[in-house]
Amino acid sequence: MTAQGTCDPRFSQVAEEFERNLADRGEVGASVCVILDGEVVVDLWGGEAVPGEPWRRDTIGHVWSCTKGATALCAHLLAARGDLDLDAPVTRYWPEYGVRGKSGTLVRHLLAHQAGLPALREPLPPNAFFDWKLMVERLAAEEPFWEPGTRHGYHGLTFGFLVGEVIRRVSGRSLGTFFREEVAEPLGLDFWLGLPESEEGRVAPTIPADPPAEPPSFYLRAFSEPGSPQALLFTNTGGYMGASDAAGSAMMSDTREAHAAEYGAIGAITNARGLAGMYRPLAEGRLLPVEQRTIMSTTTSAGMDAVLLVPTRFGLGVMRSVDNRYLPPADSEGAMMSTTAFGHSGMGGSAGFCDPPLRLAFGYTMNKQGAGLGINPRGQALVDATYRSLGYDQLGGGIWYRS
Template sequence: MTIDGTCAPEFTAVREAFERNFTEYGEVGAAVHATVDGQSVVDLWGGLQDPATGTPWQRDTLVHIWSGTKGAVALCAHLLVARGKLDLTLPVAHYWPEFAAEGKGGILVRQLLNHQAGLPALSEPLPPGAFYDWDLMVDALARQRPWWEPGTRHGYHGLTFGFLVGEVVRRVAGVPLGEFFRTEIAEPLGLDFWLGLPGSEEHRVAHTIPADLTVPGAPVPNLFIAAMTDPASIAGQLLLNNGGYMNPGEADTRAAHAAVIGATGGITNARGLSGLYTPLANGGGGLVDEFQLAAMGAVSSAASVDAVVLVPSRFTLGFVKAVDNSHLPIADAEGILLSEEAFGHSGFGGSIGFADPRARLSFAYTMSRQGPGIGINERCQALVDATYAALGYRRPPSGGLWVHP
């Protein structure tokens, strides 16, 4: 399998790990990108964009990054904070009055960002294509009663985060989320990163290859088990009541790519995703100051059992923190092993983008073939591990997170 791109000599182990992903771990098409001190040190891509036709993965091939999108939306909110237009300690209803319905008047903006709001799913049945109708979704969320008392616990708002935070961004900025991201972040940073993909770019997208959970012995995440066991549960409503968005193949349709779905709909590649985090790896890059950057990377909510995904999770104000789930049964063993200083967001199937301000590192891995879990799998972790090792970081003999030398 041909690997293209560049890699600094001290990061040769990253290239070797990337090659092994194809020869040993069934990678189909993927890219990995990293910067240190704002300079590209790894920019690799390889495999096939379209296995059916044999079309190779190109330098500008795009892919659906699923929940990696949340990092982009969180940055939109933090940019408004930096400009003095958004206060995370105020109630959401201060900016979005209709949101106060069903006892939600006290929910703070920060509780949308750290997954404490109690709105991870909708109990109101959604019509087909609901995720492609912004007003329908935000109105339904405004009517929704929280699944738990806000602030008392946290649970991953896997499909609703983007509508919730994105509507606050829209109310404050006065323009739709996709437009704000494009004009205020993607274009100024030169990112090939889309919330709402134009039709002219559709030909560059590699479609998702789902993990096959029907293979005997394949690990099935607790979230999926809970949804199938009790469709009326939070997990069930999240995975089964989304207007068909989670149906096989639906997220690869033109309608899905064109829509602005701020929790899961981002389209980019490793270079674009790493570029999103490059300013945050280097003191804020003029987007936010050092004090706000520290708040963006600090744990804001954590629990040994996330109320939605049913495994340990940790969140900052909009981003994921590293978590070691290696002690759990195989179905949920896919954690996210970074350093304690790192923050970013993983994507369904195993992609990730993150910043590590102490290492002055930004990193991203994107791919078409998904792994079965909800964290990052062996392909992504191997690339992360090789990158940290090249920077002189180490992991304790007993395992766990990467430690600064």
């Protein structure tokens, strides 16, 4: 289970925690990458991609909500060019959207999880998430769960269609095409929103988390209140969040059809090198003007999340550091970074972020999910080791500060 790759001696703590994850913390297969001031200082991988097959340098996997960072970046690229006004009503670009109480929804509400559409009420047909036209039509016709802009609640599955449709209308390109042509190809990233079939053999399938001893509040609400946003988000997915066969041995999200879909909320396929590589130019003041990066990263939504039922903090499409360790253990996972960092985690614990004052970019991916809602303890151990290697201490509120 020994890790492979390279690690600068200054970041030996990251390598030690990565090895500990594999040996003692239930890691099956994973990768971690740290880029500092343009230099790759950690590039490690290890464990198994599938039983009996090692995780290789070019192994890729499903990174779930880390996808939202990629989708948000596409929107901010358009905003930086003057093609998209984040303060404009969504109806300027998507006229059909302005019905049933949504006419006042701004583009920034979509990015900040304030749109009031974390789920759909009417049952979706099988494989609905692979039908872009169906999903955007259903969202455009839906009534919000709250008045847009008045509160925030995590749009875990709808974010990609909402923001992605605006990107499509403005750019004239599908979300996956725009990301490939404007981000992945120019940066040389092995990062896909719509995986070509030729790359399918490199994908490490997701291993679902073990059932938690005590479910997070989100799951308790989902299973006890069938009509709640939590229940609908989890169950009304056209099968995406379920098993792909009768035996339950594989997830629908790991089918070839799911990997090929340009699904901008939770569908991206990459590895730690791809995640860190996407955030690298943001850390270095490239790709986006610094002014737009500031708009992207400034905390816009904070406090109790109306969907996740724990405190969250978001910029416009990205997560900010939040420490929930004071909550009961089931709800205690957060995303503890420095006060200047921003990025996104994915269901089960994958994570990518940058910290511009440090010129730091970080990525972590794995196939075995954790049971919580934030960066799981394996990923957080790697984040913590990265900051310790840079001379940071973790003080009040779980945030990392320069010592």
